Each structure stands twice: as C-alpha cells, then as structure tokens.
Amino acid sequence: WxxxxxxxxxxxxxxxxxxxxxxxxxxxxxxxxxxxxxxxPKRIFGSQGNYAAMNWFFLGGALGPVLVWSLHKAFPKRSWIPLVNLPVLLGATAMMPPATAVNYNSWILVGTIFNLFVFRYRKSWWQRYNYVLSAAMDAGVAFMA
Known part of the structure; x- marks a missing residue:
C-alpha cells in the first residue's frame, strides 16, 4: 500500500x-x-566466515521431509502428520520480518488455532471471518511499525 x-x-x-x-x-x-x-560467500559462509555452521541447515532441509514421511509410515492412523509440509513452513519464515522467538511462536500458535481447530470445528465462522482476521492482523502490524 x-x-x-x-x-x-x-x-x-x-x-x-x-x-x-x-x-x-x-x-x-x-x-x-x-x-x-x-x-x-566463502568469507561469510565458508571456513573463513562467522556463519559456517549455517551450512548444516541444508542437511536439515533435506532430512526434514524424510522425517515427516517416516512418521507418516510409522503412524498411518495419525491424520495430522501428512498435513505437515516442512518446505512451506520453513519457506514461510523467509517472508516474515526479522523477529524474535516470541514472534515465531505467536505466529505458529495463531496459525494453528485458526487454520486447524477453528477450520475443523467452526468452519462457517472460518469461512466468513478468517480473511478479515488476517487483514486485521496485518493492519495491526502496519500500524504498530
């Protein structure tokens, strides 16, 4: 805007x-x-840099979906495990402003409440007000910034 x-x-x-x-x-x-x-990149993410340990996240990114797939195979009756999409969850963090752990936790908490529980148990409310709530929360961040 x-x-x-x-x-x-x-x-x-x-x-x-x-x-x-x-x-x-x-x-x-x-x-x-x-x-x-x-x-x-070598002086930042390589052996000469301060952020060399960040390279381990590539391994975590490769193993994360395998972990979710393994959990789904081990517990096929758990209906929520196939809903976990690590590339989307981890990719979404790139769209978030620099934030502390409190911001990430509140983001995950609000997302889980409204997109899992409210969607599942109060679908008519979710269909009517979820995007209004989303716009209100975005506007609240914009007003506070």
Missing part, C-alpha cells in the same frame, strides 16, 4: 527533507550485492 500511495518513495532525492519513508527493496538488494559480489 505504501509503495503505491507515497509519491517518490523509492526516489530519495525527490522526497521532502526529513521524510521518514525509504524504499524497502533497495537495502535488501544492496546487502545481497555486498555478500555475493564484494565479500564473497
């Missing part, structure tokens, strides 16, 4: 002096350019 509503938001030289607005995409592109172009 802000990108379409605020004139010249991505052109800092055209914004009024002391404007609080900045274009969110420019900084991400700049950071990625520095990491992958100027510094290089």
């Amino acid at each position: 802000q990108l379409n509503s605020i004139k010249n938001i991505c052109q800092e030289e055209l914004l009024p002096p002391n404007s609080p607005w900045t274009c969110p995409g420019d900084r991400v592109f700049f950071d990625a350019s520095v990491i992958w172009g100027l510094v290089g």
